[in-house]
Amino acid sequence: MDVSASSFSASNKTGSDAKTTTPKSNTLDYNAFLQLLVAELQNQDPTQPSDPTAHVSQLASFSALEQQVKSNAKLDSLLTASALSQADSVIGHTITSADGNTTGKVVSVKIIDGGAIATLTDGSEVDLTSGITIA
Numbered sequence: 001m002d003v004s005a006s007s008f009s010a011s012n013k014t015g016s017d018a019k020t021t022t023p024k025s026n027t028l029d030y031n032a033f034l035q036l037l038v039a040e041l042q043n044q045d046p047t048q049p050s051d052p053t054a055h056v057s058q059l060a061s062f063s064a065l066e067q068q069v070k071s072n073a074k075l076d077s078l079l080t081a082s083a084l085s086q087a088d089s090v091i092g093h094t095i096t097s098a099d100g101n102t103t104g105k106v107v108s109v110k111i112i113d114g115g116a117i118a119t120l121t122d123g124s125e126v127d128l129t130s131g132i133t134i135a
Contacts, residue, residue, distance in 0.1 A: 030069055037062065083116045086128055090118055098131030 037058060087109035095118060096103045104120030109128070116128040126132065 030065055033062065033065060080111065083111045083128075087111065087116050087118075090128065090134055094135040095120075095126060095128075096133040096135070097126045098129060102126050 040058075090106045091109060092106065094103065094105050102120070102124050104122055104124060104126075106118045107121050108119045110117045110119065118126045118128055120126065
């Protein structure tokens with residue numbers, strides 16, 4: 001199965017009413033890949049099966065994709081654990097933002113994608129990025 005980076009087509013083999021679908025992005029996600037693979041297996045002609053080499057290549061691609069999905073989930077878990085550890089170390093301490101404009105005692109920390117934001121006693125917020133000073 002050849003999947004182009006710029007577009008792909010999936011047809012139902014019902015003659016004249018075949019439908020073509022083009023995704024909005026240039027990537028093929030995990031579920032779309034599975035749907036294409038299953039559709040190909042369901043619609044292949046039993047008298048002319050697909051090339052075994054191509055089939056093995058597709059299964060290898062699927063396996064690699066599955067491993068990437070698992071790796072991303074583990075990485076997200078590690079990043080969350082790191083942000084929680086950082087949050088624990090700053091609550092109750094006085095911090096100064098990386099630019100030096102905001103200083104105060106941390107009363108809470110909100111974990112967000114890509115890091116954490118500390119809320120100070122005066123209500124201001126400071127991104128917990130590199131360059132902050134903890135006292």
